[in-house]
Amino acid sequence: MTGEPGGHDCHRDHGPYAGVADFLARIAADRPRLASRHTVELNAIAPRLDHAARPAAEEEPIRFHPARRTACLAYGATEFVAAWARTLRHPVTVRFDHVGSADETTGELLDALTRSLGTSPRRPGLLSLDLRDGGPDPTAAADPTPQSLRTALGESLAGGFYHHAARTARRGRAMVTPAGDLRHWWAFTTGLATALAALDEATEALELYHEARAATDDPKITMSAAYATAMLYARHLPVADRDPAQARDWLERALHLAAGLDDRQQRVVSTVFYEQGLALLDNQAGVSDRALRLIDDGLARLAAVLGPGERPQDLARLRHNRAQVHLALGEPARALADLDTVIAHDPGNCEYYVDRAALHRAAGRSRAAIKDYGTAIRLGPHLPEAYYNRAVLQQERGRPERARDDLDRVLAIDPGHLDARIALVNLHLRRGAFDAAEAGARAGLALAPQEPALLCTLGLVRSERGSPADADELFTRALAGDPELVEAWTNRAAVRFECGDVAAAVADLDRAVMLSAAPVPRYNRGTALMRLGRWDEAAGDFANALDQPGLDRALRRDLRAELARCRHAMAR
Template identity: 70%
Template sequence: MVLVGRRKAGAVEHPPFDCHRDHGPYAGVDSFLTTLAHDRPRLAAAHAVELAAIAPGLDPSPRRAAEEQPIRFHPARRTAALAYGAAEFVHAWAAGLRTPVTVHFVHTADADETTAELLAALGRRLADGPLRLALHTDGPPTPVPAVRPEELRAALGDSLARGFYHHAARVARRGRAITHDPGLRWSFTTGLATALAALDQASEALQLYAETRTTTTDPKILMSAAYATAMLYARHLPPAEQDQGAARDWLGRAIRLAADLPDPRQRVLTTVFYEQGVALLDSREGRPDRALATIDSGLSALAAVLSPGERPQDWARLLHNRAQVHLALGDRQRALAGLDEVIERDPGNCEYYADRAALHRAAGRDRDAFDDYAAAIRLGPHLPEAYYNRATLHDEHGRPGKAREDLRRVLAIDPRHVDARIALANLDLGRAALDDAEAGVRAGLAVSPDEPQLLCTLGLIRSERGDLAGADDLLTRALSADPGLAEAWTNRAAVRFEQGDPAAALADLDHAIALSAAPEPLFNRATALLRLGRYAEAEADLTAALALPDLDAGLRKEIRAELARARTAATAPVGG
């Protein structure tokens, strides 16, 4: 590799970066990013969160003690956001190059998933630019470092805390294979199960806990395994395999075992957090009052054993749970006050800002919502849902250009984000950019060919182009995939109406109205009824549409005009 240097000769040679997975997550690319960060520290500061996550040596702040590690694990998809942010940093760095530079990476065929993902993101972002990547599948031999089980356990904990689950799973499997110590083996087993659950392999995690129960009588291990099993049934198994009753049974076992813990402080802390699982189930089952009582009891118990300022993330977790229950009870004011306190105690968690932004938005405090979305994006970093929600807010404020920018960011991070694809296509339709809208939707269908919402949107685009037969076919395909998609019924009705078949349009709109409380199906059905001369029914639909809350001003005007027309037609003399 040749990097722009600070020597008088003008350039510095750098050996290839070794990406072999045995060097850990982000092997090779972490060193590459560190080199660039040292070259442009001010630019690196604008990408501090993602760079520190990939290359921890760039973060000068002290690492948390083991007891203070985050109690919420990162979602597996976070690495895609890290890759996006790092690629943006490298692209900005490369913009200052005056001559082409080539970077060499070796052992890319044996890279960790995080490294492969980031190299792919760099390849897309740097295409046709002055910074070029040379990826070599082989390279000099990479010896496997000899490590002791305790070092493996530390590496496992670090990978889990940072959200690098493929590496964590490999480390855990290696640890399980070489240790016979019961405590260490349990650490590797539960670490492996945690990684598998994050990677959507919860069924295998469930088997690991079942295996553990056949090989140990240690009450602490059985307690932890019971709680973890409950969470798999409640959250992580595929929806068809989730079992809230089984989750409740396993939580009961875990709580009973926690009652026998010898340390009084640990007994209280463990019981409180296991009971949060019970509160979750109560809330899901329509009993928010019971959930709220459990959470309040837990907060009182924490206050009895924790000193002021101690374990702020633990406090924040319970307060966040309580805010969510207040929201479920319809008390937005208490939910918002709760989130204010949550963020005060744990200001580094992006999830809390995203939740509070939604409440600000619902209350009409859009400036505060924008601020919280910005914080969520910075801390996430590059949280796709925060970009998406901010895009919709930009659109509501008449800033479609900024909305498109945010939606493009969402899709750069997560090409499978269907809602972002559709929102971007609608913005393109709004500016009559049919080619852009169709290209974006087809890009989504290349990833998910049978996605009904994308088929529906493409049908709408084909209709705008005047291809009514093609639109009808696409909308019919969408309805075959999802008969509950009200938008597809509504759009196909409009197409069939334009094709001169109001009766078929009417049948589709009956389906749409049964599925949706939106005003558009009612308005469209009224239009079809007017064509068929059924004026009283049309008047009823228009009156119902006009009574709906939050009606768009433009649509309200059209509804009133059609209502006047229906009433006039209904009173006109026959043949007059």
């Protein structure tokens, strides 16, 4: 900060979040109450702040964070810094050195901070960042050993910092060979493959497992490689390259090798774990009853070999799998019971709250769903999908301001989230904020130029602003991308009706009515048919619309009035 002899060293050799972690830790020490509202992201970015954390080497993770989590951490850290900046009384400049050589996590967070400072309407200029590619020579790191690199690799994988994990693993693989140090070589190889799969480079990960099988016939390594290969074929390879049959074959090889393990507990645990892959494939193939039997049997076998409180996350994962199978079998009550048990045993996993919220939402328990989404956001932290789903519920509950706040957060974390962009633009449109709606639609179209829903919404804005030709062209482009987009047929019909082309409007509304039983297309078509003097057909549309459930009072009143007009005209 201003007046300090040097800046924060961001060089990637110092690991994920180098430089920014020091900066955040200093603020946290100075503002502990503020830091307490951002515990999850601060502990992830600056682990020394988490006094209860155990070294990664002591953990046995059965799941890994998605790569997009770092964007969520950056958003939370930016909120923390912005809140701190609002307490400043004098301008402060924070210097960061070696930004051009920073790890991807550091760069992502600095980018988020720069955007935030550039758009903050509050007390502009009090906090500024001095970002330098150069700076004093980076502090020399201690010469790494295979063990120190392996520890660093484990920490990066556990944190979801996959670019740094991949670099560390490649560095480790360059130091050892399978003939000279098989244990470390395999750790670096499988660690690199895990990082690559998370970064959507699963094809290279597959090649690494083929290399491992060529390098050794060690049964534990070939067993692990077989399972990992199966998961690549089942979930991670590009969609065109996924192959359930190959995945099943590799799982069977892993199970064969697991059956030969000497230690009974490890044999059972590994076997049950690999069988969950078979259950996944069965559930995907629609054989959910067989998947359920595998999971139930696995839970029973684990209970027989595990002591009280042992491997709770493994048990929670199996019950979570069972909840998904119950859902596939059309048994949401059983799925909910499993998720309640899962959360009781593993309350720190955000994924479980998201799944339970979806069940609450489907059952109409919106308050319970909103509460679970809130917990997922806190633990995640800042999961875009949880914010988005909560926004939808807030909108359904008549709370548009809260919905807009959540949608703004989604887009701050993930500017490419098109569903959130579309929902936010439509909220702006409903409240008559046409400038905001048009700006939002154009921002979305800059990322996805042919997105039908955004073209449709922009068409509505242009129509409201008295540009029917622009609107018609935008609706037509939307329909070229999605011929089943009812809103585009309905709105293009409205534009053509207002321009006097009533026959074209009716033709568009014919398509809308074919695609949807909603009352508005029929109401609009009835109105157009009345203009053409086709009173009997118009009356049929109004009567049909009146039969639809859930009509709001104003629409019901208008439909009755128009139906009466038709009947009066036909009686003359």
